[in-house]
Amino acid sequence: SPDPAARIAELCRQLNDANYRYHVLDDPAIPDAEYDRLLRELDELEAAHPGLASPDSPTQRVGAAPSGAFDEVRHAIPMLSLGNAFSEEEVRDFVRRIDERIGRESPRFSVEPKLDGLAISLRYEGGRFVQGATRGDGATGEDVTANLRTIKAIPLALRGEGWPGVLEVRGEVYMPLDAFKAYNARALADAGKGGGDKVLANPRNGAAGSLRQLDPRVTARRPLAFYAYGTGAVEGGTLPDTHSATLARLRDWGFPVSAQSEVVEGAEGLLDYYQRMGEARDGLPFDIDGVVYKLDDYEGQREMGFVSRAPRWAIAHKFPAQEQSTL
Numbered sequence: 001s002p003d004p005a006a007r008i009a010e011l012c013r014q015l016n017d018a019n020y021r022y023h024v025l026d027d028p029a030i031p032d033a034e035y036d037r038l039l040r041e042l043d044e045l046e047a048a049h050p051g052l053a054s055p056d057s058p059t060q061r062v063g064a065a066p067s068g069a070f071d072e073v074r075h076a077i078p079m080l081s082l083g084n085a086f087s088e089e090e091v092r093d094f095v096r097r098i099d100e101r102i103g104r105e106s107p108r109f110s111v112e113p114k115l116d117g118l119a120i121s122l123r124y125e126g127g128r129f130v131q132g133a134t135r136g137d138g139a140t141g142e143d144v145t146a147n148l149r150t151i152k153a154i155p156l157a158l159r160g161e162g163w164p165g166v167l168e169v170r171g172e173v174y175m176p177l178d179a180f181k182a183y184n185a186r187a188l189a190d191a192g193k194g195g196g197d198k199v200l201a202n203p204r205n206g207a208a209g210s211l212r213q214l215d216p217r218v219t220a221r222r223p224l225a226f227y228a229y230g231t232g233a234v235e236g237g238t239l240p241d242t243h244s245a246t247l248a249r250l251r252d253w254g255f256p257v258s259a260q261s262e263v264v265e266g267a268e269g270l271l272d273y274y275q276r277m278g279e280a281r282d283g284l285p286f287d288i289d290g291v292v293y294k295l296d297d298y299e300g301q302r303e304m305g306f307v308s309r310a311p312r313w314a315i316a317h318k319f320p321a322q323e324q325s326t327l
């Protein structure tokens with residue numbers, strides 16, 4: 001049989017590549033059954049050669065139950081909450097304030113849907129996922145690293161090159177609607193036979209509840225997804241000058257980013273995007289409760305600063321409340 005170390009390295013590469021193509025490019029390379037077969041082969045090889053199992057191996061995503069509650073994590077850079085706009089007038093005020101404060105006639109904005117999930121922060125050192133935490137109150141969150149490792153959309157090691165020595169990525173963990181419905185249908189059916197998983201009230205609670213499980217093996221059974229929407233601490237490297245260019249780099253490094261993100265210009269561009277996303281909303285594979293507008297250039301963001309914990313350079317424009325997803 002070929003050298004086990006070489007076979008293990010090849011299987012890790014194939015499985016990580018399959019994850020990237022499935023979760024980031026939305027272009028699966030191999031069918032699920034093939035993915036599972038490769039993962040089983042890797043599991044058996046690592047069991048036979050324990051010294052050869054790398055901590056970044058796809059088999060290391062599901063750990064055992066930890067001790068007790070979650071440790072606290074202090075966010076070196078606070079995780080922002082967003083100010084809200086509910087009307088066209090408030091959006092125009094937002095753009096006008098930017099023009100008045102930093103003299104931008106028709107600024108460019110990075111825009112994307114606002115997913116209804118749970119905000120988290122992921123820390124990478126030397127390109128490896130070392131810690132993940134919930135937003136908490138923005139300054140301090142809970143260490144849910146073991147649970148986040150079970151989410152295949154979150155890379156255990158960065159791809160490509162040029163990433164900083166320390167990189168924190170902020171994003172939203174969410175439960176896709178189809179997966180939510182399939183999970184509940186199965187949980188309901190199993191309940192009928194006196195066993196099975198808990199039925200979830202709605203996708204947002206499903207995501208929050210799944211991440212707060214003390215046992216990562218329970219989290220691993222939940223259909224969770226993730227998409228990156230920003231960065232936190234960055235050391236030993238630099239990011240591009242705009243948010244949109246940073247999102248493109250995050251995608252190259254292995255993070256899913258919103259397929260609906262765009263760059264638009266001025267209040268008209270924002271309102272047109274809001275209109276289009278409002279029309280597309282019911283066809284999206286996840287719940288959204290609005291769209292997010294961000295001044296795209298970081299220089300402008302620095303000049304605009306923050307009001308208490310919310311940035312002056314970004315707002316969420318919310319849709320009218322929608323009846324909750326049915327069970």
Ligand SMILES: Cc1ccc2cc(C(N)=O)cc(O)c2n1
Binds near residue numbers: 081082117314
């Ligand atoms: C700065 C910031 C804070 C919270 C966010 C939340 C979402 C979201 N829920 O999708 C998207 C973003 O771009 C965000 N951006």
